Amino acid sequence: MIRRLETNQIGPIHYIYLFTQIKNQDKGFLSDPTSVQSMLEMHGDIHHIFPKNYLQKNGVTDKKDYNQIANYAMVQKEINIKISDKSPKDYLELLSISKEDEQSLQNFKDNAVPTELFDMDMNDYQEFLKLRRQLMATKIKDYYYSL
Incomplete structure (x- = not known):
């Protein structure tokens, strides 16, 4: 599963991940109270967690x-x-997102984002991808077993 997430192609695995978020009624990343489903219906933004221009x-x-x-x-x-x-x-500091805040931690969990992101910069990008793929794969697996 993790291996299938090592791609830049939006396709079936990405859509399964989004279906997982919709089923769980997850909120968008840093976007409480807006749900992933609402964003997809209203053409919300697909954000690069490590912004493209930054990279x-x-x-x-x-x-x-x-x-x-x-x-x-x-x-x-x-x-x-x-x-x-x-x-x-x-940007997490700019948005006053704190790892001590329960709501922020829940949002990271909903979006399969590792909490290590709070301390990450360019040097950590590959590690971030590895950690996030693991969390995404777990979320997809849990979704599959809930069907």
Whole structure:
């Protein structure tokens, strides 16, 4: 399962992950109270958790590397604009998202985002992808067994 998430192609595995979020009534990344389902219905933004421009400025120029499915999350347009091209640890601080806040931690869980993101920058991108793929695969597996 994790191996199938090592792609930049939006396809069946990505849609299964989104179905999982819809079934669980998950909120979009950093987007409480808007659900993933609402965002999909209203054409919410697919956000790069490590912003594409941030990665490009730091030498990740291959589309296959920055457009990894594990780097995508549904987010409200207003939040996506605020995030801009900052590192995760910088935009989380800007948005006052704290790892001590239960609601923020639940949002990370809903979106299969590792809490290590609070301290991550460019040097941690590959580790982030690895951790997120594991969380996404677990979420998909749990969804499958709930059917």
